[in-house]
Amino acid sequence: MATTNLTYYDKTTIPNANSFRFGIVVSEWNPEITQNLKKGAIETLLDCGAQEKNIIFWDVPGSFELVFGCKKMIQTQKLDAVIAIGNVIQGETKHFDFVCEGVTQGIVDLNIKYDIPVIFCVLTDNTIQQSLDRSGGKLGNKGIECAIAAIKMAVLKNTGKPTESIGF
Numbered sequence: 001m002a003t004t005n006l007t008y009y010d011k012t013t014i015p016n017a018n019s020f021r022f023g024i025v026v027s028e029w030n031p032e033i034t035q036n037l038k039k040g041a042i043e044t045l046l047d048c049g050a051q052e053k054n055i056i057f058w059d060v061p062g063s064f065e066l067v068f069g070c071k072k073m074i075q076t077q078k079l080d081a082v083i084a085i086g087n088v089i090q091g092e093t094k095h096f097d098f099v100c101e102g103v104t105q106g107i108v109d110l111n112i113k114y115d116i117p118v119i120f121c122v123l124t125d126n127t128i129q130q131s132l133d134r135s136g137g138k139l140g141n142k143g144i145e146c147a148i149a150a151i152k153m154a155v156l157k158n159t160g161k162p163t164e165s166i167g168f
């Protein structure tokens, strides 16, 4: 069974996000999944001190469009981190493979090209149940984990140093 290291985070080990500005780009495909991921991410950012006025949201049609949406957000907004939220579920054909490869490589490219961390919050699952389990179900919420990652990477972006390790 998958572990969920950061879904159950220790707030005392997370830097205060009060001064950071976050972007969240969300795919409209599988909204019953992506909206739960978005909810987990928002609640976690706020729990860790982020200000509501410092979180901006854009929707894109599908996970493949997350790359362009994140690029335009980075180019037009002053941000400390961006979270790309999507959910790709295997269908009958190889389309799943190409969507997943495209969004994965595209987000890698954004992290290389721009000095803004783009967090990969895209569930790539074989079944809807796997997605449900990872977006607020028995295996946690990837949105929570990615919000924690966004805060830690915002610290790295702004200080040039990583957040202190919590020991594992």
Ligand SMILES: Nc1c(NC[C@H](O)[C@H](O)[C@H](O)CO)[nH]c(=O)[nH]c1=O
Pocket (backbone or CB within 6 Å): 027, 029, 030, 061, 062, 063, 064, 065, 086, 087, 088, 089, 090, 099
């Ligand atoms: N099947 C899923 C898709 N497919 C759509 C693509 O993401 C893209 O919008 C289309 O190919 C046009 O460029 N998207 C998801 O996010 N999740 C899926 O399961």
Ligand SMILES: CC(=O)[C@@H](O)COP(=O)(O)O
Pocket (backbone or CB within 6 Å): 088, 089, 090, 091, 092, 093, 094, 095, 096, 097, 099
């Ligand atoms: C991952 C997808 O794009 C999915 O909707 C494609 O389904 P199918 O392979 O059955 O066309």
